[in-house]
Amino acid sequence: MDQKDQGSIEELLEAGDLSAAAGMLADLHPSDVADLLEQADEDRRELLIALLRPQFDAEVLAYLPVDLRDEVIERLEPKALAAAVAELDTDDAVDVIQDLDEDAQQAILANLPPEARALVEEGLTYPEYSAGRLMGRTLVSVPEFWTVGGLLDYLRAAATTDDSDLPAEFYDIFIVDPMHRVVGSVPLSRVLRARRGVKLNEILHKDIRRIPVTMDQEEVARLFRNYGLVSAPVVDAAQRLVGVITVDDVVDVIEEEAEADMLAMGGVGGDDLYRAAASTALSRFRWLAVNVLTALIAAVVIEQFAGTIEKVVALAVLMPIVASMGGNAGTQALTVAVRALATKELTKANAARVIGKEGLVGLFNGLALAVIMGVIAYLWFNSPLIGGVIAAAMVINLVCAGLCGALIPFVLDRMKIDPAVASGVFLTTVTDVVGFLAFLGLATFVLL
Amino acid sequence: MDQKDQGSIEELLEAGDLSAAAGMLADLHPSDVADLLEQADEDRRELLIALLRPQFDAEVLAYLPVDLRDEVIERLEPKALAAAVAELDTDDAVDVIQDLDEDAQQAILANLPPEARALVEEGLTYPEYSAGRLMGRTLVSVPEFWTVGGLLDYLRAAATTDDSDLPAEFYDIFIVDPMHRVVGSVPLSRVLRARRGVKLNEILHKDIRRIPVTMDQEEVARLFRNYGLVSAPVVDAAQRLVGVITVDDVVDVIEEEAEADMLAMGGVGGDDLYRAAASTALSRFRWLAVNVLTALIAAVVIEQFAGTIEKVVALAVLMPIVASMGGNAGTQALTVAVRALATKELTKANAARVIGKEGLVGLFNGLALAVIMGVIAYLWFNSPLIGGVIAAAMVINLVCAGLCGALIPFVLDRMKIDPAVASGVFLTTVTDVVGFLAFLGLATFVLL
Known part of the structure; x- marks a missing residue:
């Protein structure tokens, strides 16, 4: 974040101009809001949370260290929190919820819309630190006999319907057979280069890495790193496509794993900067x-x-x-x-x-x-x-x-x-x- | 890599069936070849390099730790090496060359085709550990008055010409003004969802992170991590678009930085596993x-x-x-x-x-x-x-x-x-x- 922005919010808060500060906060990227919360002292943090509460963006939670996340969650009401969590992608929602204690988890789950709740609960059934916890559920998968033109028409139509279940961002189109097993994938840049009449099975990559849903996240990170992946399909035991892992989730894992090793060697169990x-x-x-x-x-x-x-x-x-x-x-x-x-x-x-x-x-x-x-x-x-x-x-x-x-x-x-x-x-x-x-x-x- | 593949290559080498082993090696991902080289002892490594030499894929070098890279490079001839390096993207070529000593650098540069040589030499003029060293040069940039349809036609045409300078993979279309300054970017998934008549300036993200070419790579990594970026434009002092950094380069940086801190705290200057x-x-x-x-x-x-x-x-x-x-x-x-x-x-x-x-x-x-x-x-x-x-x-x-x-x-x-x-x-x-x-x-x- 710009030092400038941070400075101005500080100044507005000092001057007591809370509504202007709230306005600036609303414009910040969630990761910048998380930074502000991290660096604030106790009182300032309370004030910031009060300003954020009415329209709390749950993505902020995904950027907070676990200890601080717990503190922030405690200060939000379950309903407001559930509303915020419902806006997240499933993988981020699982990420936020998994570290909470049982009561807090239930309070949020109970307030989620049924569909989101089912997805999050299913996500929580996968082992901790597994691909299943990391993966997102919304993805684009189409049969292999489709053409590029057909795919474009489908995407354009899906984008205009209201309850579109297209992911906000995606990087690969996954090609599946009738049993919903992954046959291959087509990077978007390949789709864009191909003429409408080209069949997807003419341009798909067959030699792709399929990630078993139970694979340890450290292993997932190694695959992404070794093969320079940007997204990869996650498959269940029957090789059916169940989700997608994108590189931004993996970047967090790489950070966490390196941090965990470093802290462990220093005789520290976990990042405890924000603990009492x-x-x-x-x-x-x-x-x-x-x-x-x-x-x-x-x-x-x-x-x-x-x-x-x-x-x-x-x-x-x-x-x-x-x-x-x-x-x-x-x-x-x-x-x-x-x-x-x-x-x-x-x-x-x-x-x-x-x-x-x-x-x-x-x-x-x-x-x-x-x-x-x-x-x-x-x-x-x-x-x-x-x-x-x-x-x-x-x-x-x-x-x-x-x-x-x-x-x-x-x-x-x-x-x-x-x-x-x-x-x-x-x-x-x-x-x-x-x-x-x-x-x-x-x-x-x-x-x- | 599959333990199986590694096992079979080992077996073929033990059995002296070199041509079969060379065949298997040729099918491996460069990162897997690098793994094999890392785990081999002195003699085995020499044998592997001899098998790889005729059609050496320089991307293998990008996956090797620096010490081992030097050793492998010494065993290749400058001409063969230059031919291999010429196949790399500029950023990977710079990455491979920058750690070599002056003589080895000159030997490779002298054997590169003039155009590639100019790009690599320019890359080497940026400070070490800067965005300039990390960035790739091939990217897709178009004026903002273009439509989605025009962009698709352009990409399809460019893909069929022989000397296409489209990158192998790309994730964002960069929109530039007449001075070649970055106005914004359009993620490919947005292009795919839009109808042909839509103007790019209707769907572009204006609030994007522009990376100064001199920015330290650690800072670049933090931007990618904080804002979940997949690719970002690199600009010179006049805000003109000069390159693109993609997340796979950043994953390496994050690894390197975490490793450097951990090794430093243990009193070790750098990864010295392969040194004498x-x-x-x-x-x-x-x-x-x-x-x-x-x-x-x-x-x-x-x-x-x-x-x-x-x-x-x-x-x-x-x-x-x-x-x-x-x-x-x-x-x-x-x-x-x-x-x-x-x-x-x-x-x-x-x-x-x-x-x-x-x-x-x-x-x-x-x-x-x-x-x-x-x-x-x-x-x-x-x-x-x-x-x-x-x-x-x-x-x-x-x-x-x-x-x-x-x-x-x-x-x-x-x-x-x-x-x-x-x-x-x-x-x-x-x-x-x-x-x-x-x-x-x-x-x-x-x-x-």
Whole structure:
């Protein structure tokens, strides 16, 4: 949105000119309204919602993060909300409704017109994150014996009837057989180039991607990306055409999946920017609690060498360096591996090679850091032995970090555990334990 | 790609039936060929490239990660490569060529037909990561006084001439004035619904997003996502139509940007899965070297309390827990903030609120961890004082971690430094220094 528009609405609200502000709001794109709501503080948000309520455009909800969406929905009345939702395409309506709690869902569904309600309820029966939840229901499908001229006449006639069920926008004409199975599709630009007498089955693409209604949305996104699709037919188990997925829905999925991986690796369950502090703290605590365990295991390892540390206190000064450099190098390997798993670049076929390479990378950087830290420790504590010990520990921990950084996410993925969520804890445990054990163990052996 | 297809090609190669394998390869989608190349080991890759070489489809290059692309290009001859690149749309050709080194670029450009060469060279003059690099040049633009019928006749005629410069696929008709400035656009589905006599200026969308040719690709992606665009006109400084960006290019950008942020936060400069170990190690070393500094600063802090640790060795056992829990909690806040900056959800307008909230979240989880660690430390070392000290240090470090986790990326972003790259080092320094200082400092004060 233009900074200007946003500024003027702010000014109008400051000046108390609510009707002018409401007028400007009505002209904004739903995504811009969503932006305004996101950036407003509590009071301003309440005021904005009050202004939007009389003619609320439910598409705004589709652009809001889930937490904020719940808040906005609570402030709208079920009837007004249902009226707004009824205006949405089925896929957007399902998207908005699916994250609400049971009561809110029922309140909206009960107020929907029967036909829309049936479609939305059917959409909700598909598994979460499946193609069935993403797909729209309105599409253009015609038999293959039609000509381009016949198609144009049909579309022009359909466009002028009042209860037209043509989608607002579409990109492909789907060609179906008498059983309503998809035979192929014709991109609109091909229709436009063809003369009226041309039969659709002369210009259709047969080699198209049909999306099973139960396919996971991540897989759907990969198909769209790999094959540069703009829309694709969704089919049921009998290969019958049941819906269409368009690329704008997929763009959201790609965003969500990338965001989910990034947040998971940072130890955050979901985008919690709009949640209250207490609820955010609670949701993040689980991750911290798991990490306390990791930290305690490392502490127990250190305790085994309490006698050594008491005699050579320099070890206590240096030991966090070994552990944390292992953690950093391991995280590098881990990040590349988690990403490669998400994009299917890391598979069983090349896993051994990738893991071996990470071990080698760990060895190279371990040697480099060994020289640096060895010299620093030697000069700092005037002891070649301490320098030698930290150098050796560095090499051991970084090789280990490289191997485990690639191995852990790969194994978790094989075990059907999301590597983005769980890898970090295991890796830190390894790099802490190995780091302290190697450094303090070697020191005990060499120095005492 | 079907696992089956991949399996059969593997089998044919194993069996040495190269001509059958080459036949199957020729039928594959370029993205599937790219997948095969990615997952092959060195020898297999060489064999695949040899099979592909005679009729190499340059679109395969567009689907390969940069490192692997370089490797494949090296194995092709410049002439064969230029012939392949000449078949690409200008935007894909620019995409493939832009990452090559100067010599390789010149070798390909010299072998391109003059017209294609001029377009590609012009494409390369736009700044990297700009709309100019992303856009395609072939598009359909017509004057606004045309009718739907005239447009259809024009397209049908253009499609049958040999040197047609219609794009293979297009989604919008751009309407231009006599100065070639964009007046509006008509989605194809609107053209199809309109009768022949309808003037284009009756059905055009005037309120469309025009993309300046210098706009950053990240901004382009945000426009497409926010407004659900499928294609958009690119205009020069005089508002003249110079190209078109379609959503498939943008899907790649969204992927790349999300990936870049995630890799940066993990301390990795770019996807290095296909690079050799030595080159990977070198590229990651810079990040590790910066982190050595951080670790050394923490070590210097610890050294100040060497006397205390010598007397109470339990402190050496417990101190890493305080630092690492601060690091974990800070990373949570950091991840949310970096993500919110990337999606423009965190702005100057709500920064104070978000940072304050993170401080509060740190306080809540700090108190919870203080109770847990306080009790554990008390029981472990049978000392209520040690329990009290670690509890207090925990609260201090987690509040600090929350505040800095949100503040650091925000400040870096204001300073035009990529927060995904640089935030982590600063945060770790803070959580380590504050963690050790609070814990050992309090311990010195209370226990000695």
